[in-house]
Amino acid sequence: GQQVMRIPQYQHVQEGEDFTTYCNSSTTLSNIQWYKQRPGGHPVFLIQLVKSGEVKKQKRLTFQFGEAKKNSSLHITATQTTDVGTYFCAGIPGNQFYFGTGTSLTVIP
C-alpha cells in the first residue's frame, strides 16, 4: 500500500543542537503537512507545503518540500526543551491522508 515514511524513528539531541527529520514517499504527493504531538497529547497541525521546492519557516523551524514532491524535511535550529515531541508528516498522494510513523525527539537539557 501507499506509504509515507519518516526517517528516523527516535532522535536524542543536546539542547542547543540542531535537529532534522525527513519524509519520503514512493509516489508524488499533492501536498504534505507536518504535525507535532507532545508527550501525552494529540497531533497538532504545524504547516502545509504545496509547491515543488517550497520552503517555509516558523521561528526556529524550517520546512521544505522536495522538487519532485516526493520528500520533505523539517529542520529545527538550536533545539529547546519545548521542542520535545513526535513530529509526523502526512502526505496526500491521492485523496486520502497517509501519516508517517513519526520521529520522536528528545532534547537533553
Add this chain to the structure above:
Amino acid sequence: DVKVTQSSRYLVKRTGEKVFLECVQDMDHENMFWYRQDPGLGLRLIYFSYDVKMKEKGDIPEGYSVSREKKERFSLILESASTNQTSMYLCASSLSGPTDTQYFGPGTRLTVL
C-alpha cells in the same frame, strides 16, 4: 478555535464486549476520521466520513464499524473487542476537502483485557 472532544480519555473493557467511542466536533466540519496509534506504527486510518451517513474504509477497518447520524458526531464501534484492539484511538475532523488540515481530539486510551 476548533474543538474535537472524545467521550473518554481512558477505557477498560473485556474481550467480547461491544465498545462505543464517541467523537464530537463543534466547527461544522464535513470530514471526520478515526485513527488508532500504536508505538512504531504511527497513525493508521480506520474509517472516515465525508458527510452525514457516509463512511469509507481506511487502511485497517477490520473489527470496527462507524456511525455518522449527525454531522458533528462520529462514532467508532468495536462489535466484539479483542486484546489486539488495545490502543490509543484518535478522532479528527477537517473542514471539507481531503487535504484540509486535520484537528484531533485528545484521544481515548482503550485497554481490552
